[in-house]
Amino acid sequence: MTLIALWNQGDLLIKGIALLLLVMSVASWYIIVTRTMRALAFRKMADETAAFWAARDLDEGIAALSREGQDNPFLYLATEGELTMRHHSARGENLKSQISLPDLLTESLRGAIDENTLRLQSGLSILASVGSTSPFIGLLGTVWGIYHALVSIGATGQASIDKVAGPVGEALIMTALGLAVAIPAVLAYNALVRANRRAIGRMNRFARQLHAYFLTGAPLEATDTKAPVNIAGRA
Numbered sequence: 001m002t003l004i005a006l007w008n009q010g011d012l013l014i015k016g017i018a019l020l021l022l023v024m025s026v027a028s029w030y031i032i033v034t035r036t037m038r039a040l041a042f043r044k045m046a047d048e049t050a051a052f053w054a055a056r057d058l059d060e061g062i063a064a065l066s067r068e069g070q071d072n073p074f075l076y077l078a079t080e081g082e083l084t085m086r087h088h089s090a091r092g093e094n095l096k097s098q099i100s101l102p103d104l105l106t107e108s109l110r111g112a113i114d115e116n117t118l119r120l121q122s123g124l125s126i127l128a129s130v131g132s133t134s135p136f137i138g139l140l141g142t143v144w145g146i147y148h149a150l151v152s153i154g155a156t157g158q159a160s161i162d163k164v165a166g167p168v169g170e171a172l173i174m175t176a177l178g179l180a181v182a183i184p185a186v187l188a189y190n191a192l193v194r195a196n197r198r199a200i201g202r203m204n205r206f207a208r209q210l211h212a213y214f215l216t217g218a219p220l221e222a223t224d225t226k227a228p229v230n231i232a233g234r235a
Contacts, residue, residue, distance in 0.1 A: 017141040031123040032188040073116040084108040109207040131186035138178015145171025
């Protein structure tokens with residue numbers, strides 16, 4: 001049985017399930033393609049941090065990060081840090097004057113990381129939902145197809161192949177469709193979660209270096225990136 005035959009022979013429930021699986025597949029593949037492209041772009045953006053630290057001053061470093069576009073998360077971290085420094089240096093007799101610069105800078109960088117993390121994780125919940133539910137949606141079509149086969153057997157009193165081939169084929173195709181939608185979504189979800197974990201690690205390292213640079217005038221060396229600066233989360 002082909003997909004066209006399934007559509008022509010299926011009732012409203014089978015057609016509804018098939019359409020739902022199609023929508024889920026299109027949505028998941030859109031997310032897979034766009035998030036994969038974003039992950040590849042992030043790698044290129046991360047490489048620009050070397051040009052940032054090789055720059056002669058902060059403005060030149062920010063310009064180097066800007067070459068990859070304004071949505072560069074490392075550019076966002078650098079500009080947030082710069083704005084925080086300017087904000088604190090222009091303080092007056094108000095609430096912000098009571099906040100120490102290290103604490104204010106830590107909170108600012110942490111907030112920037114949190115915002116970038118939300119962007120990285122956008123769409124992953126849809127992939128998780130598609131991967132976990134589409135097999136069961138396909139299973140619903142399978143059960144419905146088997147039910148039709150049993151009804152056909154009961155009506156004719158015979159289990160001949162010509163009577164049950166259509167409903168059984170319908171059931172098998174619905175199972176296959178559910179799995180075809182779920183498997184790419186699950187694999188992509190796991191791959192993107194790993195990529196996001198690495199990306200967040202790169203942002204945390206860059207934030208620690210920025211924290212040290214804005215406070216001391218020099219970034220942390222590679223051997224010092226485990227310094228106890230709590231950027232990613234609260235102690």
